[in-house]
Amino acid sequence: EYRFVGEQVAGGPGWAFKNSGVMFHSQSPSSMMRDQDFPISLEAQFLGGNGADERPTANLCTPGTHVVMDGALVERHCTNAHAPTYHGEEWVTVDLVVRAGASVAHVIDGDTVLSYQRPVVGGGQVGGYDETAKRDGEPLTGGYIALQSESHPIQFRQVLLRPLAGGR
Template identity: 40%
Template structure:
């Protein structure tokens, strides 16, 4: 076809002029550089049982150092410095929940949005004031639960313009079985609008996030959860949203 070389040249030119990706990795696949752990009962930055580990290209939430889980809820914080961004990551649950983990925490983890820093948490505080996009998996005890749900520790949200005070609101997105990787993207437009996607499928549209105290939300940080079930995270990256038009 005589037109093929011309078409190919045009495509190459378009690719060359395309803007480079603005996705920035949050995890280098080897270390926890840039991340700060906070385990209930320990000071910020301490993780005496190595709950959070960088191994084989993943961040692993691991309980091999625990004899018993006793509300040792943990979070691993990263600073973005903005409250308007896209976040991408993959997660999967592995193994069995640690002895002593509460029943609700089995096959349960998440990412905390609009959190403050690890240093802002008190010594025994279980969860940061934030908005949680909750990750679940399907297992024998929970064969049909959803994922990309929203939970609100000391916060509240609106959905379709209606204020919702429930701690957790469940999506229609089915979870995947234990051991399968799940791709998540979350579009965070400040406190005004947060939309999670699972494998490209939209979950709940979250609006108007408020702290229960009505004080300003934390900005610039997110945190991965440790609630008692081993879970792995990989391919964690973010990009800032374009500036809002005035």
């Protein structure tokens, strides 16, 4: 569960307003370069509304990765989920159902809002990385998990990892 609280940090970029997330299938911190902007990973991007405009949450961003949706390789950096916009400071329940190397589903309050398959290393949207850490085409079957915050205060609670029935 997460919720955005308070005001964005002074001087934070406009794109970072109520922008956070969970990065998973992520490269290890020890393999990242000092000036690398993002880990090679998948990101479940959490966005909050501004009180007026629609801004779905639980989107997918892919720094240094690609996925398959509806049978086609997706190379764009971010894909919007079919999810609601949360304008206030309410708690939002998010589940990520990750079957290593096979499929991922983003679930908000019990509804699947985005799903994709066969995540692999590839593409851009990540800079300053060690080229030996980015092996394009390599399936993402494991890795680290990181809670992300750009420049807007966010709270997380009940962060749980649960094994799926049937293993992978």
